[in-house]
Amino acid sequence: DPALRAASSGAVLQTGARTLTLERTRIMGVLNLTPDSFSDGGRFLSDRGVDLQLVRAEAEAMLRAGADLLDVGGESTRPGAAPVSEAEELERVIPVLNLLLELDTIVSVDTRKPSVARAALAAGCHLINDVSGLTDEAMLEAVAGSSAGVCIMHMQGQPEDMQVDPSYTDVVAEVREFLERQVGRARSAGIPDARICLDPGFGFGKTLTHNLELLRSLAELRVDGLPLLVGLSRKRMIGALTGAEVGERMPGSVAAALLAAERGANIVRVHDVAETAQALKILEAVRT
Ligand code: HH2
Numbered sequence: 001d002p003a004l005r006a007a008s009s010g011a012v013l014q015t016g017a018r019t020l021t022l023e024r025t026r027i028m029g030v031l032n033l034t035p036d037s038f039s040d041g042g043r044f045l046s047d048r049g050v051d052l053q054l055v056r057a058e059a060e061a062m063l064r065a066g067a068d069l070l071d072v073g074g075e076s077t078r079p080g081a082a083p084v085s086e087a088e089e090l091e092r093v094i095p096v097l098n099l100l101l102e103l104d105t106i107v108s109v110d111t112r113k114p115s116v117a118r119a120a121l122a123a124g125c126h127l128i129n130d131v132s133g134l135t136d137e138a139m140l141e142a143v144a145g146s147s148a149g150v151c152i153m154h155m156q157g158q159p160e161d162m163q164v165d166p167s168y169t170d171v172v173a174e175v176r177e178f179l180e181r182q183v184g185r186a187r188s189a190g191i192p193d194a195r196i197c198l199d200p201g202f203g204f205g206k207t208l209t210h211n212l213e214l215l216r217s218l219a220e221l222r223v224d225g226l227p228l229l230v231g232l233s234r235k236r237m238i239g240a241l242t243g244a245e246v247g248e249r250m251p252g253s254v255a256a257a258l259l260a261a262e263r264g265a266n267i268v269r270v271h272d273v274a275e276t277a278q279a280l281k282i283l284e285a286v287r288t
Contacts, residue, residue: 016126016127020106036081039249070106072109155205157205162205208241218265262283
């Protein structure tokens with residue numbers, strides 16, 4: 001039984017009451033509740049705020065299509081995005097979180113704000129996806145005080161200015177060092193390894209060259225066998241390599257997810273769940 005094998009080899013991510021086994025590449029479906037996310041902004045918004053019916057229908061469709069986790073976010077972190085207030089982010093995220101928790105899945109909340117994380121954890125979210133990589137002490141404490149999983153992502157700079165002039169001497173070594181350091185801090189705060197996954201943060205303070213180098217060297221970024229999460233879906237990198245506008249980047253995104261999975265990504269964060277699931281099935285068949 002591959003699930004048992006994965007569990008006994010420690011290849012799992014513990015997310016509160018739920019356990020994600022990692023014997024194959026898992027799919028995290030993206031649900032952005034923002035007006036301004038670069039590829040799917042405004043999808044779920046009406047004059048009266050977030051349209052819960054619409055979100056529920058999309059979430060259920062993603063689960064039918066093969067999503068293993070759902071990632072809900074109330075703040076766009078695209079390059080140059082304007083910050084959102086705590087009240088606004090809570091208002092977008094918490095009702096949707098409560099709705100998604102009724103479904104049979106793992107629910108992740110994409111936030112950089114400790115207050116939003118605390119509210120999400122109190123509501124029962126399974127995973128905090130922190131694009132600031134637990135650099136905020138209050139965020140570290142919020143996660144440590146729960147039993148939820150956490151995704152520690154690398155970012156150089158802040159979304160406001162991160163793409164102005166990203167620079168590294170050795171991008172792979174520097175991203176890895178950051179991830180190692182933050183794993184150390186998480187452990188010291190009492191978060192066990194089984195609850196941690198790591199993400200190089202494609203597009204977060206990186207040029208096309210940096211992104212390509214990180215993808216080529218993905219295996220070198222693994223710290224102590226911890227799971228790797230990769231988000232390349234519809235990103236600028238796909239556009240730069242193909243000339244495709246943001247709405248036309250599905251094929252390139254599927255290819256990128258597949259390449260990441262082949263290089264060891266345990267979870268791929270994607271907008272196009274059905275297409276990615278189909279591609280990953282081919283990879284699985286070739287692997288086994
Ligand atoms: N990328 C985005 C947001 N959150 N989280 C992780 N762990 N890894 C990523 O690569 C990642 C992420 C950006 O994509 P998206 O959510 O589609 O856009 P926006 O930030 O504009 O909402």
